Amino acid sequence: MHPLAERIKREFPDGFVDAVEWRGDLAVTVKRESVHAIARFLRRDPEIDCDYMVHVSSVDWPDDEERFEVVWEVQSIRKRHRIRLKTRVPESDCLVDSLTDIWHGANFMEREVYDMMGIRFRNHPDLRRILMPDDYAEGYPLRKDFPLQGKGWRDTFEFLNEKA
């Protein structure tokens, strides 16, 4: 196992789930309850020192019990490593801790995840839609059950629903 993953496993034996290293990228899956503690550890620990927020993303796995996967990718410029921190969120309780208090950049990126996938972030200072309109009521566009052609007003266009 990657030394960083081992370090996380040692510090958080209960929160650690899995670590995968593929094509040089390290992905660590952790339990939802311990995301915030582990992220703070990655930021504060002088050996790991992840000071740079790369991106926040989300993946929808509709067939799984815990449907959504939230991905934070953080990097240490000085120590030259990148860690992808992942956690699973069920659809019934679509809530996960926000990391905005650790990395400022998580603010906009988590808002985008909320906008596109409908995952809510606890303690987020400003959780609103960011790319879609504020009054967009048709759901969350990047979910797999959202049709590519769109929903709502567009459904009334007959030529779009005709089967060729």
Place this chain on the structure above:
Amino acid sequence: MRDTEKTYRFEDQRDTIYKVDPEHPETATLPLQRTEELLLNMGPQHPSTHGVLKVILELEGERLVKSTPVMGYLHRGVEKLAEEGTYHQFIPHTDRLDYVCAMYNNFAYCRAVEKLMNITVPERAEYLRTIVAEVQRIIGHQFWLGTQALDIGAMTVFFYTFRDREILLDWFDELCGARLTTSWYRIGGVERDLTPSLIAKLRAFLDYFPPKIDEYQVFLEKNRIWLARTKGVAVISAEDALSFGLSGPTLRGSGVGYDLRKYEAYAAYPKCAFNVPVGKNGDTYDRYWIRVMELYESVKIIKQCLDQMQEGPIMASVPSVTLPPKDRVFTNLDSMIQQFKLFSQGFDAPPGEIYCGTEAHKGELGFYIVSTGGGKPYRMKIRSPSFIHMGAFDHMSRGYMIADAVTIFGTYDIVMGECDR
């Protein structure tokens, strides 16, 4: 200049009665007229927002107290579209992200897919990619310099940078048949080689261009208005810049020498000698200086690449993934079928997930691709620098004058097509 000591909230004196002591009329206090925050909508139709961006500015007098960017006017659902097409089909979509610098988006995307498929690109293709990427960087910085100066009020530079940008756009036109939406990069290589005429034109441009960069600077370096409006404006500390995820010249202006060209050493960059200019103060002027210095560095890189480049293939030979040569497609049935199948059905990507970032001229343009096998990506996230830089807008604008809002948009080199995706 930012005045952090002073608070900009006036006491509410609306109820104060206007009293004058007849013996000391000079002590009469004028009750301030109504003092309340003014909300100002800037955009979405504003020429300096570089597209359709709206920002709600909360003002106390002329000072910005808080600014809330409202984005998404140019949202086209590119990430959703990516899930419906094959990997090859997505290349033209990347042109439309940052439509000013399409080559860089192609490059970043192809690099990400190559990492997913574990493809090594042949050496000549790496050189060609580096040359064209640096030409694109010059175009991007010229565009930025012209528009930023125009926004601030120095109109002349715009004409000079756009005159020289035109030469390179015509060069792109000859290279791939398009000036802006290029789609010249391919997964595993590039679409076509440089012709001798293109190389001669590029060499002529490299001789012509460095004196022109000096010329741009003449208009700005000693321009008192330019200096007053850029020095000490939109300062961000290195720690904050990292925490916000800023990248590219916006981060290097704060003194962090993070450049993926050196850090990851991809393409032909490790074989070229070049410097990464790093600022000190983290203000708009330092970011301007970095971009101008990068113009000189790009010229250096292109010259070295042209000198070092050897003959060789321009496309990796992995028939299950990479496209056959174009001349064979028109003459050979098998190659035509292969090309057709690669575009319509795609290649079989292994299950897994990768993130790959590339140093575009705005910052780190990254692609996070999740594959479950098959010809289409299961999920594709685009880490666009413009979007992430906008996250720091409120932090960087607090306490400055309302006119500085325009400077701060400009200093990110924002393009809304990439920001909203």
